[in-house]
Amino acid sequence: MNDSNSSDVILRLSAVPGIGPKKLSKLLSHLDMDDLDQLDSERLGKYGFNSRQIQAYLVGCLELEKARRWQQASCNHHIVTLADSTYPMRLKQIVAPPPVLFVVGSVDCLCQLQIAIVGSRQAGVVAKQQVSHIAAQLAECGIVITSGLALGIDGAAHQGALEKGRTIAVMGTGCDRIYPARHRHLAQQISEAGALVSEFFPGTAANAQHFPRRNRVISALSVGVVVSEAALKSGSLITAHYALEQNRELFAIPGNIDNPLTEGPHRLIQDGAKLITSAADILEEVIPISPDILDKTALPSDNSCQQQLPTGGLLDNVGYETTSIDQIVERSLLPVEQVVGELIELEMSGFIAVVPGGYVRLRRNP
Structure with missing residues (x-):
């Protein structure tokens, strides 16, 4: 079976109600790509599909139709499956990777060197400014900044990256459902200078259960995760947990000890995350991993942040x-x-x- 046919089968399987990444990964582990076109009702039944699911696969379902209409609506809309050479290798290496990715923008940037930056939606002005500055410096060196399109730290990371380079927003909704709505303009900018990515089919609305899955993809795409302001019980620390599970580098930005939103980064530092105060601290760890990818001419020097004070x-x-x-x-x-x-x-x-x-x-x- 060629890649196109394999991709179509994986998309059809993913659209079947009740078939999540774990069940589909288990199915694919028992099959070669060449076997996918031989899936019939008998074989699907052996793999645990009920009659309704078998019918949905063989005949098609609403989700599949939505996905195809969405893809055809714009040349900037892409569907990438595990069978495609453009599927990001880092993401493919985790347990039960998403079988399908829906992408608005550049598919190529999914395979580029990425650093994730995450943190609180209620972050303060200083924290957002710090993150924006770090993201801009990393982006200028050729690193793609990955985050979750949320308010606060996520938005600051995306905006900083857009000043100097590319950024990826991993979504907990379908790519056609921008959440939060106030980030519609930011999402448009990201799709033009990077990519919006989701494992959820078009039309999928925001759901609290989706965001841990989004966080898992954020960390998996990246070589390292930076955590700024974040409470102890927050989605950012879930992302940090996934980063450790996936053997990614973990960085944390310290802050005011009286601020409850710094408890998360401080706990991570206590547990072994690298304390960082600048992009240079991250690059120390990233350069040995990808020495030939980064733009060395853009690396921040000791004097790069110096600027003459406009006043006394x-x-x-x-x-x-x-x-x-x-x-x-x-x-x-x-x-x-x-x-x-x-x-x-x-x-x-x-x-x-x-x-x-x-x-x-x-x-x-x-």
Whole structure:
């Protein structure tokens, strides 16, 4: 059987109600690709298919029809199965890999070197800025940034990567159901400069049970997973667990010990994850894995983050937690008018951000 026929059989099997990745992987483990076209009602019955499932496979079902219509709707819509050479090798190596991937965008980038970045939906301004900066630096080196399209850290990682390179969003819904809805524009940008990927058939709505499966794919596609702000009981730590199971590198960004959202990264560090504060810390581990893939000319140097302060020492008076303008005036002993002007310059240069109640510092002094 050629690859096209094998792919069609796997797609048909995946569309059968009640046949998940585990059951399908078990079936495929007993068959050669050449045997797939010989599946009939008798053989399917021996493998545990009930009469309804056999009928769905032989005649076709609504899910299969939806998938084919979705694929035909755009040349940017792709269906990749385990039988295809374009199926990502890292993902194929895990236990019970998704038999089918639905892709909007570039299929090629699924097989490129990837780092996953995950974290809380409620992440703070500083954490999101840190993640965006790290993602941009990694993307500039040729690394694809993979995340889950959620609010907070995921969105910041995607946006940072888009500034300098490519990013992949792994979804817990069908590729035609963008969740959360406010990330529709971001999803469009990702599909144009990377890929949206889902193991779920088109039309699949958001479901809490789907997101652990999404997290498993995020870690499997990547050589390493970075965890930023995340509570102890969070989806990000599920992703970290999968990363360890799949023998991936695990990185964690530390934070304020009084912030409950840093408990997750701190626990991971205690358990052996590598503490990182910059893209360079990640590259130390990645370069030995893929020395010929990265763009060495884009590697961050010790001086790459240095930038001339647009003002004098006012930055020293802005904390990493919310600092009111009254506090900044009191600490700096400068006139209010001068403080306001310099704060605007610092904000425009990316050293601070405006938040409810005042300002937060995003970067250290150069």
